[in-house]
Amino acid sequence: MKLAAVFSDYMVLQRGISVPVWGSAKPGEEITVTFAGQAKAGRAGDDGRWEVRLEPLEVSVDPETLTIESGGGERIEMADVLVGDVWLASGQSNMWWRVLESNDAEAETAAADHPLIRLFNVPQAIDHPPHADVDAAWAVCSPETVPEFSAVAYFFGRELQKSEGIPIGLINTSWGGTRVEAWISRDALMTDELCAQDVAGYERMLGSLDESARQKDFDTFKENPTEWYRTHVAPDPGNEGYGRGWADPALDDGEWPEMEIPGYWQADGIESNGVVWFRRTVKVPAAWEGKDVVLHLGTCDKHDVTYFNNKEVGVTSWETENPWSVKREYRIPGELVRAGANTLAVRVYSYRNLGGLGGPAGEMRLVPEEGGEDAVELPGVWRYQIEHNFGTVNDRGGDPEPLPNQNSPYCLYDNMIVPLVPFALRGVIWYQGESNAENAYRYRTRFPMLIENWRDAWGQGEFPFLFVQLANYTQHQKEPQDSPWAELREAQTMTLSVPHTAMAVTIDIGDAMDIHPTNKQDVGKRLALAALGTVYGRDVVPSGPMYRSHTIEGASVRIEFDHVGGGLEALGGALTGFTIAGSDRRFVWADAEIDGDTVLVSSSEVGEPAAVRCAWAANPDCNLYNRAGLPASPFRTDDWPGVTQHGD
Numbered sequence: 001m002k003l004a005a006v007f008s009d010y011m012v013l014q015r016g017i018s019v020p021v022w023g024s025a026k027p028g029e030e031i032t033v034t035f036a037g038q039a040k041a042g043r044a045g046d047d048g049r050w051e052v053r054l055e056p057l058e059v060s061v062d063p064e065t066l067t068i069e070s071g072g073g074e075r076i077e078m079a080d081v082l083v084g085d086v087w088l089a090s091g092q093s094n095m096w097w098r099v100l101e102s103n104d105a106e107a108e109t110a111a112a113d114h115p116l117i118r119l120f121n122v123p124q125a126i127d128h129p130p131h132a133d134v135d136a137a138w139a140v141c142s143p144e145t146v147p148e149f150s151a152v153a154y155f156f157g158r159e160l161q162k163s164e165g166i167p168i169g170l171i172n173t174s175w176g177g178t179r180v181e182a183w184i185s186r187d188a189l190m191t192d193e194l195c196a197q198d199v200a201g202y203e204r205m206l207g208s209l210d211e212s213a214r215q216k217d218f219d220t221f222k223e224n225p226t227e228w229y230r231t232h233v234a235p236d237p238g239n240e241g242y243g244r245g246w247a248d249p250a251l252d253d254g255e256w257p258e259m260e261i262p263g264y265w266q267a268d269g270i271e272s273n274g275v276v277w278f279r280r281t282v283k284v285p286a287a288w289e290g291k292d293v294v295l296h297l298g299t300c301d302k303h304d305v306t307y308f309n310n311k312e313v314g315v316t317s318w319e320t321e322n323p324w325s326v327k328r329e330y331r332i333p334g335e336l337v338r339a340g341a342n343t344l345a346v347r348v349y350s351y352r353n354l355g356g357l358g359g360p361a362g363e364m365r366l367v368p369e370e371g372g373e374d375a376v377e378l379p380g381v382w383r384y385q386i387e388h389n390f391g392t393v394n395d396r397g398g399d400p401e402p403l404p405n406q407n408s409p410y411c412l413y414d415n416m417i418v419p420l421v422p423f424a425l426r427g428v429i430w431y432q433g434e435s436n437a438e439n440a441y442r443y444r445t446r447f448p449m450l451i452e453n454w455r456d457a458w459g460q461g462e463f464p465f466l467f468v469q470l471a472n473y474t475q476h477q478k479e480p481q482d483s484p485w486a487e488l489r490e491a492q493t494m495t496l497s498v499p500h501t502a503m504a505v506t507i508d509i510g511d512a513m514d515i516h517p518t519n520k521q522d523v524g525k526r527l528a529l530a531a532l533g534t535v536y537g538r539d540v541v542p543s544g545p546m547y548r549s550h551t552i553e554g555a556s557v558r559i560e561f562d563h564v565g566g567g568l569e570a571l572g573g574a575l576t577g578f579t580i581a582g583s584d585r586r587f588v589w590a591d592a593e594i595d596g597d598t599v600l601v602s603s604s605e606v607g608e609p610a611a612v613r614c615a616w617a618a619n620p621d622c623n624l625y626n627r628a629g630l631p632a633s634p635f636r637t638d639d640w641p642g643v644t645q646h647g648d
Contacts, residue, residue: 001023001024001025001026001029001031001068001070001072001074001076002023002024002025003021003022003023003068003076003078004022004023004133004419004423005133005134005135005136005137005419006120006134006136006171006419006420006423007021007023007066007078008078008137008138009078009079009080009081009137009138010079010080010081010118010137010138010139010140011066011078011081011082011118011120011138011169012081012082012083012084012085012086012118012138012167012168012169013035013054013057013066013081013082013083013084013086013169013424014057014083014084014085014086014169014423014424014425014426015056015057015058015059015083015084015085015166016056016057017056017424017460018053018054018055018056018424019053019054019056019057019424020051020052020053020422020423020424021033021051021052021053021054021066021068022049022050022051022052022422023049023050023068024044024048024049024050025044025048025050025070026044026048026070026072027044027045027046027047027048028043028044028046029043029044029050029070029071029072030042030043030070030071031043031044031050031052031068031069031070031071032052032068032069032070033052033054033066033067033068034066034067034068034069035054035057035064035065035066035067035081036054036057036058036060036064036083038054038055040052040053040054040055057083058083059083059084059166059167060082060083060084060167061082061084061116061166061167062082063079063080063081063082064081064082064083065077065078065079065081066078066081080140082116082118082167082169083167084116084166084167084168084169085160085164085166085167085168085169085426086168086169086170086171086423086424086425086426087153087156087157087160087168087169087170087171087425087426087427087428087429088171088173088420088425088427088428088429089150089152089153089156089170089171089172089173089174089428089429089430089431090172090173090174090183090417090428090429090430090432091174091178091430091431091432091468092174092175092176092177092178092431092432092433092434092435093174093175093176093177093434093515093516094152094431094432094434094468094471094515094516094517094520094523095150095152095153095172095174095429095430095431095432095468096150096172096174096175096176097150097151097152097516097518097520098147098148098149098150098151099112099146099147099148099149099150099151099154099520100147100148101151101516101518102151102518102519102520102521103518103519103520103521104521105147108146108521109143109146109147110143111143112141112142112143112145112146112154113141113142113143114141114142114158114161115140115141115142116161116166116167116168117140117141117154117157117158117161117167117168117169117170118138118139118140118141118167118168118169118170119138119139119140119141119145119146119149119154119170119172120136120137120138120139120169120170120171120172121136121139121148121149121150121172122134122136122171122172122173122416122419122420123135123136124175124406124416125415125416126404126405126406126408126411126412126415127415128206128403128404128411130411130414130415130418131415131419132419133419134416134419134420138169141154141157149170149172150170150172150174151520151521151524152429152431152468152520152523152524152527153170153172153429153524154170154524155520155521155523155524155525155528156170156429156523156524156525156527156528156531157170157524158524159524159525159528159529159532160528160531160532160536163528163532163536163538164536171420171423173416173417173420174431175406175412175416177406177407177435178406178407178412178432178435179407179435179436180432180433180435180436180443180446180447180450181195181198181407181409181410181446182406182407182408182409182410182411182412182413183412183413183417183432183450184409184410184413184446184449184450184453185410185413185414185453185457186199186409186410186413186414188449188450188452188453188456189409189410189449191449192445192446192449194442195409195446195449198409199409199410202403202404202408202409205403206403206404206408225321226318226319226321227318229318229351230318233351233352234273234274234351234390235351236275236303236349236351236388237275237388239305239347239387240387240388241275241277241347241385241387242307242347246277246279246345246347246385246387247279247307247310247311247343247345247347248310248343249309249310249341249342249343251279251343253279253383253385256279256383256384256385257383257384257385258381258382258383258384259278259356259381259382259383259384260380260381260382260475260476260478261278261280261356261357261359261364261378261379261380261381261382262298262356262357262358262359262360262361262364262379262475262513263356263357263358263359263474263475264301264354264355264356264358264474264475265355265356265384266354266355266356266474267474267475267477267618267619268475268477268478269481270386272386272389272390272391273350273351273352273353273355273390273391274349274350274355274386274387274388274389274390275347275348275349275350275386275387275388276347276348276350276355276356276384276385276386276387277345277346277347277348277384277385277386277387278345278346278348278357278382278383278384279343279344279345279346279382279383279384279385280343280344280378280380280381280382280383281341281342281343281344282341282342282343282344282366282376282378283340283341283342283376284337284338284339284340284342284366284376285339285376286339286340288337288339288368289337289338289339290334290335290337291334291337291368291369291370292331292332292333292334292337292368292369292370293331293332293334293337293366293367293368293369294329294330294331294332294366294367294368294369295308295313295314295328295329295330295331295332295344295366296327296328296329296363296364296365296366296367297314297327297328297329297330297346297357297363297364297378298327298328298357298358298359298360298361298363298364299324299325299326299327299328299357299358299359299363300316300323300324300328300346300348300356300357300358301323301324301348301350301353301354301355301356301357301358302323302324302348302349302350302351302355303315303316303317303318303323303348303349303350304316304328304346304347304348304349305346305347306328306330306344306345306346306347307343307344307345307346307347308332308336308337308342308343308344308345309336309338309342309343310343310345311336313330313331313332313333313336314328314330314331316328324354324358327363331369332366344378347387351390357382358513359379359513360513361379364377364378364379365377365378366378407435413453417454417457418457421457421458422457422458422459422460424460425458425460425463426463426464426535427463427464427465427466427531427535428454428463428464428465428466429466429467429468429527430465430466430467430468431467431468431523432467433447433469433470433488433489433491433492434470434488434515436488437470437484437485437487437488437644438484438644439644440484440485440487440488440490440491440642440644441487441491441642441644441645442644443488443491443492444491444494444495447491447492447495448495448498451465451495451498451501452498462499462500463500464500464501464502464531464534464535465498465500465501466501466502466503466504466527466530466531466534466535467492467495467501467502467503467504468503468504468506468523468526468527469489469492469493469503469504469505469506469507469633469634470485470488470489470492470506470507471506471507471509471510471511471517471523472506472507472508472509472510472511472512472618472619472620473485473510473511473512473514473515473618473619474512474618474619475512475619476512476617476619476620476621477617477618477619479589480579480587480588480589480613480616480617481587481617482642482643483616483617483618483642483643484618484642484643484644485617485618486615486616486617486618486620486634486636486642487642487643487644487645488644489507489633489634490634490635490636493546493633493634493635500534502530502531502533502534502535502542502543503530503543503633504523504526504527504529504530504543505526505543505544505630505631505632505633506522506523506526507615507620507622507631507633507634508622508631509522509523510619512619526630529541529542529543529630530542530543540628541563541565541566541626541628541630542563543562543563543630543633544563544565544625544626544628544630544631544632544633545561545562545563545564545565545568545624545625545626545630545632545633546561546562546563546632546633546635547559547560547561547614547632547633547635547637548560548561548562550612550637552609552610553600555602555606555607555608555609556600556601556602556609557580557600557601557602557609557612557637558595558598558599558600558601559598559599559600559601559612559614559637560597560598561597561598561599561632563626563630564597564626564627565626565627565628565630566626566627566628567597567626567627568594568597568598568599568624568625568626568627569594569624569625569626569627570594570623570624570625571623571625572623573623574593575592575593575594575599575623575624576592576621576622576623577592577614577615577620577621577622577623577624578590578591578592578599578601578612578613578614578622579612579613579614579616580601580602580603580606580609580611580612580613581606581609581610581611581612581613581638582606582607582608582609582610583608583610585610585611585638585640587611587613587616588603588605588606589603590602590603590606590612591603591604599624610638611636611637611638611640612636612637613634613635613636613637613638614632614634614635614636615632615633615634615635616634616636620634622634
């Protein structure tokens with residue numbers, strides 16, 4: 001006789017609903033489950049699986065024992081079992097992100113003595129065929145157990161436990177860099193024509209690939225990732241820019257476009273990968289002339305050749321492991337250093353994903369080698385020119401992976417969700433979407449599909465499903481433009497039409513330079529506010545302002561909101577983040593002002609407005625909040641096709 005792994009010492013059972021308990025035994029064997037004064041019996045089927053359901057349980061903070069006995073005399077006891085609310089946490093890397101990597105990790109870990117919070121960490125698995133169970137067990141939340149646990153889930157659970165005073169069980173089943181389709185069952189995917197095509201293509205590959213050859217390629221990659229990349233990605237076509245004088249101070253670069261540095265060129269509208277040159281004039285104090293100086297350039301994504309007054313002063317290339325995370329530090333000999341204007345030029349080669357000068361800003365400066373003097377700061381406006389254009393190369397063409405992998409259709413559902421079904425839950429929290437941003441329009445149907453799929457699998461009805469809207473990321477846009485991340489956030493907002501869902505907005509607590517912001521405390525708190533307001537019936541403001549409707553009033557557009565939370569506020573001064581367009585669909589930055597519980601938007605450039613957008617960018621500069629201190633969710637009043645709507 002055996003119990004499913006999700007039943008172990010220290011677990012929390014869900015209050016208030018029928019509680020299934022299941023496992024395996026000899027076919028036909030009788031099983032009795034005893035807990036909290038109940039004794040329920042069942043029998044193993046022909047396949048050996050058995051399931052027994054307990055009647056709804058009352059909250060209990062006093063540890064009890066769950067006992068399972070077989071007709072053959074076997075007995076299993078699960079000790080220190082509590083009854084409260086169980087929440088399943090899932091998604092990609094920002095849900096997986098651990099407490100030990102979050103803000104104030106040392107202090108948070110030391111304070112994590114919460115015996116009424118219990119943790120269950122599902123191991124990542126991509127087995128084919130999938131195993132029927134997982135290798136995991138419940139643990140009491142403590143400084144010893146919390147560091148490796150999901151930070152968002154922990155901070156969410158901590159807030160709930162503090163508010164409700166009941167035991168909280170947290171099940172973390174998440175994997176970084178994963179697409180939503182990997183978390184949906186095969187049957188559900190087959191109900192969508194495009195998903196069904198993806199499934200068919202995956203299964204053809206699964207059946208036809210030489211798995212041993214693919215595994216050999218994967219082993220080669222693991223042995224030497226740098227060499228694998230060098231032979232599998234688009235090569236550097238050669239340094240043509242230097243021969244054109246692009247590092248020469250005499251070059252007139254007045255016609256080159258400008259870019260705010262640090263920053264990635266994708267945030268400035270260059271969607272392709274390839275080679276881009278960056279230039280700027282550096283004004284050196286007279287006292288530095290002829291002296292050796294040190295250039296701190298921050299990170300470059302991926303390789304660079306750096307010039308000072310037309311002379312090469314530093315190179316980072318294939319010999320450097322993970323070059324995108326290495327902060328450049330190059331010595332510039334004194335014979336190159338002039339008083340006054342000097343030319344700094346950086347040639348950046350990026351063969352996939354992001355490209356550019358990543359900073360951070362505080363690491364970009366020029367200083368005398370001997371020290372003792374103020375630095376010349378390098379962040380700001382640089383000029384750039386594209387030398388080679390590879391087109392867009394993203395992660396899906398990146399590292400070799402055995403099949404199936406974590407992004408194979410239905411793979412994570414089979415391996416990391418099915419073993420948990422139908423463990424009784426209060427609800428789900430979800431943080432995912434970054435990996436679907438390139439097809440944000442399709443997320444409008446894929447995300448609701450997942451919610452319906454999971455609810456059907458658990459058979460508990462429409463349990464609460466709370467999710468995090470994507471945080472701000474990359475540099476601010478200089479001019480209004482379409483944005484895949486904005487469209488993904490819109491798809492998330494549209495999912496609120498699914499019953500019993502709620503969303504935590506995080507566009508103000510992300511990190512322009514890191515897709516994994518370390519402030520997971522506020523993410524957990526905002527999810528908890530959503531839960532307290534919509535699930536637990538507490539008198540809290542569960543959300544920031546949400547777009548309700550708009551009215552065109554002459555040359556202005558009036559926006560109405562839900563969740564004004566006592567009133568609207570513009571933090572830090574005048575209202576920012578709004579754009580407006582006429583029928584020509586050309587958006588410009590707008591003037592916006594709060595008028596009661598509405599916002600009035602206009603621009604002298606748009607006499608007959610047709611649409612307004614707010615916070616419509618990967619990293620929006622928007623300061624509209626309610627008085628509860630929660631930011632407004634991005635929105636648009638138009639439904640014009642965006643960059644990810646490919647006619648499907």
